[in-house]
Amino acid sequence: MKALQIAVKDTLTRFRDWKALAGMFAAPLIISAMIGLAFGDLGGDETPIENIPVVLVNLDAGELGQAYEDVLTSPDLADLIALETMQDPQAAKARIEAGELRAVIVIPAGFSETVIPDSQGNSGQANVELYTDPTAEISPVIVRSIVERITAAINSTLLAGQVAGQQAAGYAPLLGPAMGQLGAAIGAELQSGNLNLQESLLDLEVVSTGETGESFDPFAFFIPGMAVFFLMFSMFEGSRSILQEERHWTLQRLMSTPTPTWEIILGKMGGTFLTGLLQFTILMLSSTYLFGVSWGTSILGLAILVVLTVFAASGLGAMLTAFSRNENQAGVVGSAVSLVFGALGGSFFPTDGLTGIINIASKLTVNRWAMDGFLALTVNRGGLADIQTSILVLAVIGSVTFVLATLAFQKRFVK
Amino acid sequence: MSNPILQAQNLHKRYEKVHAVQGISFDIQQGEIFSLLGPNGAGKTTTISMLSCLLSATEGDAVIDGHSVGTQADAVKRVIGVVPQEIALYPDLTARENLMFWGKMYSLSGAHLKQRVAETLEIAGLSDRANEKVETYSGGMKRRINIAVGLLHEPKVLFMDEPTVGIDPQSRRRILDTVLELNQRGLTVLYTTHYMEEAAELSRRIGIVDHGKLIALGTQDELTKLVGERDTVRIGISSVNDTDALLAALTKLSGVDHAALEEDELVLQATNANAHLSQIIGAIGAAGGQVKSIKVAEPNLEAVFLHLTGRALRD
Numbered sequence: 001m002k003a004l005q006i007a008v009k010d011t012l013t014r015f016r017d018w019k020a021l022a023g024m025f026a027a028p029l030i031i032s033a034m035i036g037l038a039f040g041d042l043g044g045d046e047t048p049i050e051n052i053p054v055v056l057v058n059l060d061a062g063e064l065g066q067a068y069e070d071v072l073t074s075p076d077l078a079d080l081i082a083l084e085t086m087q088d089p090q091a092a093k094a095r096i097e098a099g100e101l102r103a104v105i106v107i108p109a110g111f112s113e114t115v116i117p118d119s120q121g122n123s124g125q126a127n128v129e130l131y132t133d134p135t136a137e138i139s140p141v142i143v144r145s146i147v148e149r150i151t152a153a154i155n156s157t158l159l160a161g162q163v164a165g166q167q168a169a170g171y172a173p174l175l176g177p178a179m180g181q182l183g184a185a186i187g188a189e190l191q192s193g194n195l196n197l198q199e200s201l202l203d204l205e206v207v208s209t210g211e212t213g214e215s216f217d218p219f220a221f222f223i224p225g226m227a228v229f230f231l232m233f234s235m236f237e238g239s240r241s242i243l244q245e246e247r248h249w250t251l252q253r254l255m256s257t258p259t260p261t262w263e264i265i266l267g268k269m270g271g272t273f274l275t276g277l278l279q280f281t282i283l284m285l286s287s288t289y290l291f292g293v294s295w296g297t298s299i300l301g302l303a304i305l306v307v308l309t310v311f312a313a314s315g316l317g318a319m320l321t322a323f324s325r326n327e328n329q330a331g332v333v334g335s336a337v338s339l340v341f342g343a344l345g346g347s348f349f350p351t352d353g354l355t356g357i358i359n360i361a362s363k364l365t366v367n368r369w370a371m372d373g374f375l376a377l378t379v380n381r382g383g384l385a386d387i388q389t390s391i392l393v394l395a396v397i398g399s400v401t402f403v404l405a406t407l408a409f410q411k412r413f414v415k
Numbered sequence: 416m417s418n419p420i421l422q423a424q425n426l427h428k429r430y431e432k433v434h435a436v437q438g439i440s441f442d443i444q445q446g447e448i449f450s451l452l453g454p455n456g457a458g459k460t461t462t463i464s465m466l467s468c469l470l471s472a473t474e475g476d477a478v479i480d481g482h483s484v485g486t487q488a489d490a491v492k493r494v495i496g497v498v499p500q501e502i503a504l505y506p507d508l509t510a511r512e513n514l515m516f517w518g519k520m521y522s523l524s525g526a527h528l529k530q531r532v533a534e535t536l537e538i539a540g541l542s543d544r545a546n547e548k549v550e551t552y553s554g555g556m557k558r559r560i561n562i563a564v565g566l567l568h569e570p571k572v573l574f575m576d577e578p579t580v581g582i583d584p585q586s587r588r589r590i591l592d593t594v595l596e597l598n599q600r601g602l603t604v605l606y607t608t609h610y611m612e613e614a615a616e617l618s619r620r621i622g623i624v625d626h627g628k629l630i631a632l633g634t635q636d637e638l639t640k641l642v643g644e645r646d647t648v649r650i651g652i653s654s655v656n657d658t659d660a661l662l663a664a665l666t667k668l669s670g671v672d673h674a675a676l677e678e679d680e681l682v683l684q685a686t687n688a689n690a691h692l693s694q695i696i697g698a699i700g701a702a703g704g705q706v707k708s709i710k711v712a713e714p715n716l717e718a719v720f721l722h723l724t725g726r727a728l729r730d
Contacts, residue, residue, distance in 0.1 A: 005519045013507045249501035253564070256467045257520040258492040 002259045003267035010241060010271025011278065014234075024234050024279045028226035029286060035222045036291060051082040052139040054103045055092040058085065062112020064154060068105070068128070071150050081143065093131050103143040104131040115154075220294065221350070223287040224374035228367050229338070229347035230283075231276055231313050236334025238272035239317035242409065243327040255413065265409045269318045269402065276310035296377030301384040305377065308394035309370040315401030316366055322408035346371040369393045420445040420572055420603050421466070425475035428461050428627075435461045437627040438475070443572070448594065448604040450614035452716060453624035454726075459607040460500060462624070463576050466605070467497050480571050493521075496570030500577040502557045503564070506550035510541055510560050513549060514567060521568035535563035538593060555586025562593065572603045579613065591616060611716040623720060630723050639714040642722040645672060646688035647715065650681040651708035652699055661702040668694050677727050679707075684718060 014020050056072055058065045072083050086092045092104040106129040117123040130147055132140030245251035245268070254264050284306070287293040295302050320337060324330035342348060344358070345367025354362050362368045373390030376382040419442035428436040436458045443449040451459045464470040466477050468488040476483055482490040504513050514532040518524075523531055536542045539559035549557060558578060565573055575594065579587040594617055598604055608614055614621050615635060623631040623638070631638055655661050658676050665674040665683060670691045673684040681699070685691050688711045696706055712718070721727055 002520060002522075005516065009505070009508070009516050012512075013505060016507045249499050249503040250505065252464075252469050253497060253499060253503040253517075254520060255469055256492060256495075256497040257517070258489050258522065259520050 003263045003270055006254075006264060006267025007270035007274050010238070010268065011274045014238065014241075014271070014275045015278075020234065020237065023237070024230060024275075025282060025286070028223075028230040028283060029290065032219060032222045032226045032287065032291070036219050050079050052080060052103070052143060053084075053101045054081045054105065054143055055084045055086050055095065055101055057087060057089045057092050057104065057106045059087070059089075059109040060107045060111035061109070062116070064112040064115060065107040067154070068107055068147075068150055072105070072146070077146070081146075089129075096131055096133050099133070102133045102139040105129070105143070105147055106131070219287065219291045220378040221375065223283070223291065223293050224371060224378060225347040227280055227283045227287075228309065228313075228345070228370045228374070229342040231280055231310065232317075232338040232341055232366065233335070234279055235272055235276050235310070235313040235317035236320065236330075236338060237317075238275050239269070239314065239321040239405075240327060240330045240334065241272070242268045242318075243321060243324075243330060246413070247327060251413065261410060261414055262406065265406055265413075268409075269314060269405065272317060273310055273314040276314050277307065280306050280310055294378065295374075296381055298377055298383040301373075301382075301387050302377055304384070304391055305370070305373045305387055305394075308391050308398060309366065309373070311398035312366045312370070312394040312401070315398040315405065318405035319401040319408070322405040322412065341365040341367045344368070350375075366394065366397060369397075418445045419443060421477065421479045421605065423462070423466065423475070423477040426462060426465055426472050426477060427474035428458075428465060428470060429473040435627050436465070436472075439622075439624070439627075439629045440475075441622050441629060441632055443603060443605060445571075445603055446598070446601055447620065448598050448606055448617045450618035450621045451605070451607045451624050452609070452611065452614040452621050452720070453607075454609050457609075457624040458627040459624055460576055461627075463497075463574050463605065463607060467495060467574055468492055493568070494571045496565035496568065496573040498562050498565040498573065498575040498578050500580060502561050504549050504557065504560060507548060509546050509548050510536065510539075510552070510563075511545040513560060514563060517564045518567045523568060531567050531569070535566050538566060538597075539563040540589070553586075555582045555589070558582055558586060558590060559593070562590065566597070570602075572605065573597070575604060575606045577607055577609070579608070579610070611720075615716055621716065623716070623723065625720070625724050631719060635716065638716060638719045642684065642714050642718045643686070645684045645686050645714060645718060645722070647712045647718040647721065648681075648683040648685055648688045648692075648695070649708075649710040649712070650683070650695070650699070650706060651679055652681055652704045653679060653707060655699070655702050655704035657702060661699065661704065664698045664702065665695060668698060671695070673721060673725065675721070675725065675727065682721060682727050684721060 054072070056069055058069050060066075069085070071077070072081065077083075089104070089106045092101070092106075095101045096104060108126055108129070111126045111128070114124040114126040128147060128151060130144055132143065242251065242265075245254070251264070255261060284293075284295055284302075288295065316337075317334065320333050321330045324333055344362045345351070345365035346362065347367050351359070351362050351368060351371070369390045373387040373394075376386040376390070380386065421443040423439060423441050426436055426439045427434070439458070439462055441449070451462065453459050461470065465472045466479065466484060468484055468491055472485060476485045478484070479491050480494045482494070484491050505516070508516065511532060514535060515528065518528045518531060533542070536545050539556075539562065541556060541559060541563075544552075544556070549560060552560070562575070562578060565575070578594075579590050582590075591613065594604060594606065598617075604617075606614070606617055618635075620632070620634050621638060622629050631641065661681075662674045662676060665671055665681070668685075668691060670687060671683055671685045673682075675682045683695065685695075692709065692711075696709075699706055717727065
């Protein structure tokens with residue numbers, strides 16, 4: 001009960017601090033608004049993206065070039081991109097400069113022959129070239145994303161060397177019929193080469209690129225991104241308040257009252273958690289009102305995700321503070337971690353394209369799991385089932401960091 | 416003198432490189448104001464921190480109202496009030512909000528809490544400004560709310576650690592009057608200070624602390640008898656060529672027992688000082704010094720400290 005009193009006191013104190021309020025609310029909303037302006041309509045309605053003018057220059061005579069062409073001309077993408085085919089790359093690029101096109105995709109001659117392993121298992125490297133309109137903001141990103149996903153699917157298939165025709169055919173509803181045929185072709189090719197076949201690396205999420213008729217709402221990405229980013233800042237700042245209380249002797253005075261130390265620590269961490277919860281909730285409500293952001297259709301999923309995101313962020317903040325030498329160090333570490341986590345974790349840009357160690361590092365951040373969850377709800381209109389991994393990971397991060405922080409604070413303050 | 420509410424027994428606090436408190440023992444009688452007098456860094460705050468259960472004693476124990484500080488901290492915390500040297504308040508909250516919060520930490524609630532908040536605001540003389548944020552208060556007002564927090568749960572013993580540091584004389588006077596008034600109502604007070612006048616005014620019994628040790632303990636009369644009939648002479652000087660030679664010359668004078676230099680002031684202890692002033696001034700002149708001021712004080716606590724340590728209390 002006293003822990004709750006401490007938590008409420010901390011929250012009240014935090015909400016009376018104008019500088020803190022600016023960091024918690026004004027900054028994320030203003031930055032999101034600026035980004036939203038840069039992306040176009042701020043009227044609140046989603047900005048429709050359709051019929052992006054794109055030219056495919058397919059100089060490859062093999063299956064892979066045909067696969068790119070088939071996917072790009074598939075009915076799934078018909079509304080999203082308006083594809084033309086040309087044979088002259090220079091002429092196509094000239095049309096970008098003329099403002100007629102947003103992107104040109106060039107499949108070089110001999111692409112399939114170079115990339116697909118021969119009977120000895122040897123293969124080469126070739127690049128798909130993508131030229132985009134530098135004056136456009138969103139459409140090049142979308143086209144690049146589509147091309148990257150087709151390329152990634154092919155790469156995965158080639159590297160794993162395992163997709164049999166039947167398996168690939170099984171993915172057809174997700175990948176689209178063109179990719180299904182591609183899988184069958186590659187599977188047959190590889191099997192004839194007596195390669196050691198392993199499991200498929202095809203990423204089924206890739207298929208979602210093929211969904212069309214979607215409209216792009218920049219706020220649906222940037223508002224959660226900024227909200228999580230600034231949440232991390234305020235959670236680190238909030239956690240630091242326990243060291244400020246030690247400096248001002250209010251912590252010692254608390255410990256001179258008949259209140260158990262663990263309850264004081266719980267109250268302090270609870271105050272940070274409560275502040276974060278209010279911060280995120282207010283940001284969600286204000287973004288809905290100001291920018292018309294839709295936070296999805298799963299109220300339960302959203303509530304659980306918000307609670308666990310704040311839980312993980314405040315737990316991490318408490319842990320870093322508990323292990324910091326002093327208040328200043330906690331401040332520096334907190335700011336640095338917030339920035340790095342924001343950059344790696346997808347608060348500023350999508351993490352879909354991350355690979356290798358960067359992708360692993362990204363998955364070590366609270367932001368990444370929170371953003372995966374929020375985007376599943378806001379952009380993909382998913383439900384509770386789609387954010388299970390996110391909420392599980394966030395719950396684990398929060399639990400572990402809270403326990404470690406409590407133990408460290410207990411050791412630090414009981415002298 | 417047979418009803419001690421607090422008994423500190425051989426308290427020690429050792430840190431890695433510092434032995435901050437070295438075997439301090441004393442009793443405080445119920446209804447008494449007991450002062451611990453000593454310079455900064457003497458170990459007063461460490462002692463109070465151990466008695467408040469904020470620090471565990473490396474050795475020794477204390478019993479407060481029948482409860483061991485070492486093993487019954489929760490019971491001890493219910494009978495003590497703590498007024499730290501720092502202003503341990505939340506500046507963003509009003510005085511009333513601060514008191515309400517701290518009252519809840521002492522398990523007060525409901526109408527009783529509101530009543531105690533009103534009463535302590537009255538004691539602090541800040542009822543009319545109770546709804547203003549503490550950050551808008553003067554230093555003296557903050558000190559008074561700092562004391563009020565320690566009184567909320569009607570403790571049996573109040574620990575006050577240097578409660579007048581850094582405030583104006585008027586606020587200081589008010590705080591001293593408050594302490595006396597609370598004591599008249601029956602509150603036992605442990606008061607630490609480095610101001611000799613405060614200890615002398617508030618307490619009948621005083622413990623003098625230096626370098627973590629209790630170097631003297633007794634009533635004011637008992638303590639001043641330690642220095643006999645010696646007066647303390649403070650002489651403001653300038654232009655002395657060789658201070659060591661001057662101090663040596665002064666201690667050789669008849670009736671002068673101690674001589675020390677504090678910045679530009681000589682501090683001497685002398686029997687019947689007025690009779691020896693001409694000799695003292697002559698010695699200063701011989702050393703090339705000029706006398707700027709002279710003050711002679713009869714035996715007091717400062718003289719006791721000087722007598723016991725060879726240093727002035729303000730060092």
